[in-house]
Amino acid sequence: MTATQEAPACYRHPKRETYVRCSRCDRYICPDCMRTAAVGQQCVECVREGNKTVRQGRTVFGGTVSVTPWVTYVLTAVSVLVYLGELAKPDLVDKLGSLGIGLVGPDGDLFVADGTAYAGFESVGVAHGEWYRLITSAFVHLPPTEGGFGILHIVFNMWWLWRLGRPAEEMLGRWRFLALYLLSALGGSVLGYLIDPGMNAVGASGAIFGLTAAYWVFMRRLGHRMDEANRLVVLALIWLVVSAGIASWQGHLGGLLAGGAVALAFAYAPRDRRLLVQAGAAAAVFVLLVVLVVVKTGELGGTLL
Numbered sequence: 001m002t003a004t005q006e007a008p009a010c011y012r013h014p015k016r017e018t019y020v021r022c023s024r025c026d027r028y029i030c031p032d033c034m035r036t037a038a039v040g041q042q043c044v045e046c047v048r049e050g051n052k053t054v055r056q057g058r059t060v061f062g063g064t065v066s067v068t069p070w071v072t073y074v075l076t077a078v079s080v081l082v083y084l085g086e087l088a089k090p091d092l093v094d095k096l097g098s099l100g101i102g103l104v105g106p107d108g109d110l111f112v113a114d115g116t117a118y119a120g121f122e123s124v125g126v127a128h129g130e131w132y133r134l135i136t137s138a139f140v141h142l143p144p145t146e147g148g149f150g151i152l153h154i155v156f157n158m159w160w161l162w163r164l165g166r167p168a169e170e171m172l173g174r175w176r177f178l179a180l181y182l183l184s185a186l187g188g189s190v191l192g193y194l195i196d197p198g199m200n201a202v203g204a205s206g207a208i209f210g211l212t213a214a215y216w217v218f219m220r221r222l223g224h225r226m227d228e229a230n231r232l233v234v235l236a237l238i239w240l241v242v243s244a245g246i247a248s249w250q251g252h253l254g255g256l257l258a259g260g261a262v263a264l265a266f267a268y269a270p271r272d273r274r275l276l277v278q279a280g281a282a283a284a285v286f287v288l289l290v291v292l293v294v295v296k297t298g299e300l301g302g303t304l305l
Contacts, residue, residue: 063173184210210259
């Protein structure tokens with residue numbers, strides 16, 4: 001190099017001398033701009049452009065691969081936080097449960113409505129515009145002093161969510177798993193609303209039953225050993241029968257049916273039309289549930305707005 005020649009400099013940092021070139025665009029790059037590539041070093045811009053063309057990994061049922069089951073964690077955390085809120089404000093159970101139609105007295109106590117109007121009483125429930133109860137009820141659980149079941153209600157549900165949510169989210173991806181969970185919860189609330197609108201059911205059991213059905217469908221679709229999946233389904237069916245006397249069997253059955261239907265569509269959608277079929281099936285289940293709620297609300301003489 002002669003005295004008149006200037007040393008090459010980084011294209012992003014002109015004052016930094018360097019003799020290393022990007023293996024893709026051939027521009028000079030300093031150590032701060034170097035990124036290790038399959039062959040040689042690349043500049044940050046070439047790496048960024050290359051990442052745009054890299055196809056993201058997909059789960060077995062078409063979702064984006066996620067190493068950490070964040071949706072399962074968030075659903076668990078929300079349920080626990082709501083439960084802590086119940087301890088501070090016990091009336092949250094009455095305000096967020098799946099009650100279809102009821103009355104609140106002047107003292108704030110909740111009563112089952114029988115169609116009779118009472119002076120000083122306020123009509124509440126899904127049939128009176130509180131449609132959000134159909135979802136919020138899945139995040140509310142029995143308080144510790146309720147009916148001898150108490151804290152075990154949320155403990156059992158969160159254990160099942162932890163047990164089934166992580167593998168289901170791994171197979172589906174975040175958004176499909178969230179859709180499965182919420183539609184299962186909604187299905188449980190809707191069936192309860194149709195059969196016994198005066199019941200103020202709470203708990204994630206409907207969503208858990210939906211996950212149980214989905215887990216069985218997924219294991220069968222993938223050709224895995226069915227021993228564990230069969231045991232889980234048997235336990236779920238036993239609890240469905242037992243719960244008829246102490247819990248909302250309607251919510252459990254509704255979650256099982258809705259979750260099973262969504263899982264079948266997610267698992268058996270043809271690969272070339274997977275997203276369309278999966279999204280269409282989830283939308284169809286949602287629309288069906290909404291129509292059922294609208295029809296039942298009309299029968300009760302209420303309004304969702």
